[in-house]
Amino acid sequence: xxxxxxxxxxxxxxxxxxxxxxxxxxxxxxxxxxxxxxxxxxxxxxxxxxxxxxxxxxxxxxxxxxxxxxxxxxxxxxxxxxxxxxxxxxxxxxxxxxxxxxxxxxxxxxxxxxxxxxxxxxxxxxxxxxxxxxxxxxxxxxxxxxxxxxxxxxxxx
Numbered sequence: 001x002x003x004x005x006x007x008x009x010x011x012x013x014x015x016x017x018x019x020x021x022x023x024x025x026x027x028x029x030x031x032x033x034x035x036x037x038x039x040x041x042x043x044x045x046x047x048x049x050x051x052x053x054x055x056x057x058x059x060x061x062x063x064x065x066x067x068x069x070x071x072x073x074x075x076x077x078x079x080x081x082x083x084x085x086x087x088x089x090x091x092x093x094x095x096x097x098x099x100x101x102x103x104x105x106x107x108x109x110x111x112x113x114x115x116x117x118x119x120x121x122x123x124x125x126x127x128x129x130x131x132x133x134x135x136x137x138x139x140x141x142x143x144x145x146x147x148x149x150x151x152x153x154x155x156x157x
Contacts, residue, residue: 012137019056057085059148060081077123078124081119084116091109
């Protein structure tokens with residue numbers, strides 16, 4: 001994530017970034033658990049990743065992506081990001097960490113997740129600062145709140 005555009009000071013983007021950090025931390029811990037042979041811990045972390053990502057994607061797709069996707073300049077980028085969400089969701093829902101093929105696919109998925117996050121944090125989020133109107137931000141925040149009904153949106157700081 002860049003530190004020059006101010007994204008981290010926007011409450012909604014701050015939440016998305018915190019979710020990115022939570023899921024990449026869980027992914028790293030899952031990889032370390034796999035390397036240590038702790039399949040039970042790795043599977044639990046995979047479940048954590050899936051839970052965080054499902055709420056995260058709902059908030060992104062129904063909010064920020066929905067408003068930015070109305071602009072033809074951003075629509076193809078949003079569509080590609082959503083396809084990446086669907087691909088990872090399908091894998092996480094069926095992954096069997098006792099399968100060497102699924103473990104290898106999980107390792108690839110984690111690397112792809114880092115690239116995906118970079119596209120959002122280094123491209124889409126900074127673009128949102130100039131692309132969205134106040135009404136767009138309100139719609140994006142409302143969608144995030146719907147996806148996270150028991151989590152307050154934190155103020156900047």
